[in-house]
Amino acid sequence: MTSIDLSTAWDHHASTYTRVAAPCTGYFAQSLFLSVAGRLPPAARVLDIACGNGELSHAAVLHCLAQQRAGGAPGQVIATDFSEEMVARARRNLSALEAGDVVRCEVHDGQALGFDAASFDAAFSAFGIFLFPDRSAGWREAARVLRPGGLFATAVWRGPDDNPLGRLQMAPVMMSLPEHVRASLPRPGWLDITTPEGLTKEVTAAGFVDAEVTVHSAALTAPTPQAMWTMMHESPLIRPLFERCSEDELAVIERSVLADFEELAGGADRPVRFEASCHFLIARRA
Numbered sequence: 001m002t003s004i005d006l007s008t009a010w011d012h013h014a015s016t017y018t019r020v021a022a023p024c025t026g027y028f029a030q031s032l033f034l035s036v037a038g039r040l041p042p043a044a045r046v047l048d049i050a051c052g053n054g055e056l057s058h059a060a061v062l063h064c065l066a067q068q069r070a071g072g073a074p075g076q077v078i079a080t081d082f083s084e085e086m087v088a089r090a091r092r093n094l095s096a097l098e099a100g101d102v103v104r105c106e107v108h109d110g111q112a113l114g115f116d117a118a119s120f121d122a123a124f125s126a127f128g129i130f131l132f133p134d135r136s137a138g139w140r141e142a143a144r145v146l147r148p149g150g151l152f153a154t155a156v157w158r159g160p161d162d163n164p165l166g167r168l169q170m171a172p173v174m175m176s177l178p179e180h181v182r183a184s185l186p187r188p189g190w191l192d193i194t195t196p197e198g199l200t201k202e203v204t205a206a207g208f209v210d211a212e213v214t215v216h217s218a219a220l221t222a223p224t225p226q227a228m229w230t231m232m233h234e235s236p237l238i239r240p241l242f243e244r245c246s247e248d249e250l251a252v253i254e255r256s257v258l259a260d261f262e263e264l265a266g267g268a269d270r271p272v273r274f275e276a277s278c279h280f281l282i283a284r285r286a
């Protein structure tokens with residue numbers, strides 16, 4: 001998929017993502033900001049890369065406004081995403097904070113950010129850079145736009161053994177995936193950074209030092225098994241798998257997923273809850 005196809009896929013997924021995933025990923029994203037907030041310099045210029053509907057930026061703007069109320073300069077938050085629809089959602093959500101120039105929402109591809117070198121004090125990416133087709137370019141761009149010593153923080157899912165969300169979501173898909181699709185599956189590259197060591201090695205290679213990695217957990221509650229299936233079916237990450245299946249093959253996968261999730265939930269009209277676990281990496285620009 002080209003970058004434009006991918007951003008269009010995220011445009012289409014934005015509404016479902018916001019409704020079903022963001023209450024959980026948004027909790028992680030806000031916690032990621034709060035894990036760094038105490039170390040930010042006064043009036044920090046903060047970048048949110050792959051901001052989605054703006055959850056991390058929301059916490060960052062509240063931080064700036066609190067500094068302003070305390071009599072200091074607020075600093076500034078720039079929320080960016082390559083999906084125009086996600087940026088529009090972030091803008092709408094953040095406008096409720098009435099923060100004026102303290103926040104800007106802009107379309108940028110995180111693999112080639114349109115900002116000057118060394119122009120931010122802190123850069124964040126919650127569940128963003130880890131899924132870029134060119135992840136190294138994402139880490140390098142984050143390093144490039146940070147001033148030396150600037151703070152970088154990212155959230156990345158742990159591997160299936162340590163993250164029930166990933167494991168339980170994909171188990172019924174993998175069980176019913178036709179052999180011709182299963183045989184052609186590449187090993188997802190992001191598995192290399194599911195361990196603290198793998199993540200630290202890759203991020204450090206892009207120009208960061210003093211990396212700390214910690215484990216964080218929360219639950220994703222989908223209102224019904226069907227809502228979770230719809231999200232998976234639409235997801236730009238999983239959908240390419242389904243596009244290689246015939247209609248009949250896809251119907252088999254859907255039945256398998258719904259049966260599994262209904263068992264987990266205790267009924268088709270019950271919420272289905274997935275424990276989710278991720279790593280936060282916090283580092284400094286060398």
Ligand SMILES: C[S@@+](CC[C@H](N)C(=O)[O-])C[C@H]1O[C@@H](n2cnc3c(N)ncnc32)[C@H](O)[C@@H]1O
Pocket residue numbers: 007010022025026029049050051052053054055056080081082083086108109110111125126127128131132133
């Ligand atoms: C899993 S969502 C995370 C959103 C948000 N950070 C959160 O934690 O809720 C991934 C986001 O990455 C964005 N994204 C994917 N590839 C991107 C790229 N190359 N440049 C910028 N944003 C990208 C998508 O549009 C989507 O909003």
